[in-house]
Amino acid sequence: MSINKVKKNKKLEGVVVSDKMNKTRVVEVTRLKKHPKYLKYFKTRKRFKAHDENNEYKIGDRVVIMETRPISKEKRWKIISKIS
Numbered sequence: 001m002s003i004n005k006v007k008k009n010k011k012l013e014g015v016v017v018s019d020k021m022n023k024t025r026v027v028e029v030t031r032l033k034k035h036p037k038y039l040k041y042f043k044t045r046k047r048f049k050a051h052d053e054n055n056e057y058k059i060g061d062r063v064v065i066m067e068t069r070p071i072s073k074e075k076r077w078k079i080i081s082k083i084s
Contacts, residue, residue, distance in 0.1 A: 010067040013083065016057050017047065025052045025079060027065050050077040057082065 018026035027050045032041045049072075050065045057063055062083040070076050 011080075012048070012065050012077075014048070014063060014065060016059055016061045016063060019052075019055070019057065019059055021049075023052055023055060024075060025050050025057050025063075027063060027077070027079070029065075048077045049075045050079045051075055052079050 012027075012029045014027040014029035016025050017028045026047050028045055028047050030043055030045050033044050034041055048065060050063075051068070051071050057079055063079050064081045064083060065077040066080045067076060068078045071078075
């Protein structure tokens with residue numbers, strides 16, 4: 001019996017913080033998390049290396065990244081669009 005699992009790709013919004021690498025951008029995603037004990041919200045940041053085939057996104061651009069197959073040792077995300 002074969003079960004077809006459809007994996008839905010995750011999408012995140014973030015800001016490009018580095019464009020020094022060729023075909024790669026570093027995107028910083030900021031989230032609000034709730035403290036388990038004190039129930040106060042605080043910001044957390046995480047940086048993802050994302051693939052940019054045409055080197056079209058620059059520092060400060062707000063972008064949407066999508067999870068994809070591993071492209072290199074650290075790249076598992078791809079930039080799909082810019083938020084204006």
